Amino acid sequence: MxxxxxxxQYHLHSISSFDEFAAQCEHYVKTSGEYGTEFLLFPEFFTTQLMSIGDHDGKALSIQDLPNFTDQYIELFRRLAKESNMHIIGGTHVVHRNEQLYNVAHLFYPDGTVGEQAKLHITPTEVQEWNMAPGESFDIFETSKGKIALLTCYDIEFPEIVRMAKAKGADVIFCPSCTDDRHGFHRVRYTSHARAVENQVYVVLTGTVGALPTVDFMRANYGQAAIISPNDIPFPPRGILAEGEINDDMIVTADLDLNxxxxxxxxxxxxxxxxxRIDLYPDWN
Known part of the structure; x- marks a missing residue:
């Protein structure tokens, strides 16, 4: 199969309305549809672009304001998934629940169903500057092409959670990411390769590019998409099926052969x- x-590789730039955000997202979906894409991945925190719309005084919105766009975000991507007949991993969006902010990856099915996976491991910046809370549960998602997992950025740096995903049957890990410099980018990139080798799975990774000059902690972005395989003879020697040009606005595409x-x-x-050696270290499941 x-x-x-x-x-x-989602290009962040200042916008003035939700409609501008929607038009940019629709552009990527329609372009991917022309390539026959079945699963489309957007990056982590790409909806922070909505914060650049600003308030009546022209000041950027805060992270506390971002959940106000949740209903519009869900409606937009549910429609795009239905119209395109794709599974769309709508990056992550910040939601407000139980007096807490969560960074949540969303999976939009072609039939309108929506799956959610909150980020499990929160970076110091997310805690100290945005007061984020970590997710409390981990799910595997059934699709028409098999089981997949959604692990966001920092999550991929923890081998235990990817081992759990494989033990639960996931063959493909989708990893939306957002990194502001080369150090952060390479941490995520190198560990994505490690997870693919360790568990013999595919990892689909992408990040934000561009800049939001008015939005705190989103002024710099360093990103590159990559579709990563195990390192063995049936696959490319470097374990890269496709990768983008660093910091360019673009889409990368590849076929994953599950067999x-x-x-x-x-x-x-x-x-x-x-x-x-599960006699020495058990699977986490």
Whole structure:
């Protein structure tokens, strides 16, 4: 079985209305549709672009204001998923629940269903500057092409959670990300490759590019999309099926052959998933 995936290097720039945001998102969806995309990934925190709309005094909105756009965001991406007949991972959006802010990845199904996965590991900046709370549960999502997991940025740096995702049957990890410098970017990128090797899964990764000059902590972005495979003979030697140009506004696309994953787990040059020592370290499930 194959699935065609695309990842958006979303260009952040100041806007003046939700309609501008919607038009930009629709552009990426329609372009991906022209490539025959079945699963489309947007990056983490891309909806912070809405904060640049500002208030009546021209001052950028705060992170506390961002959840006010949740209903419009859900309605927009539910419509886009239905119209395009795609599974759309709508990056992450900040939601307000139980007096807390959560950074939540959303999966929009073609039939209008919406799945959610809150970010599980929160960075110091998210805690100290935005008072974010970590998610309390972890889910695997059933799709027409098999099971997938949504792990956001910092989450991918923790091997235990990806091992749990694979133990629960996920073959593809979608990782929306947002990093402001090369250090953060490479932490996420290198650990994405490690997780693909360790668990013999695909990782689809993307990040924000551009800048929001008026929005605190979103003034700098360093991003590049990549579609990552295990490192074995059926796959490219560097484990990269596709990658974008760093910091450019673009979309990358590749076909994921799930049968190749099943083959290398049994007959690969190395069989890391089969050879794990669960007598010494159990699966987290």
């Amino acid at each position: 194959k699935m065609r995936v695309s990842a958006v 190749l994953l099943y083959e290398v787990r049994v007959h690969g040059s190395v069989t890391t998933w089969r050879d794990r």
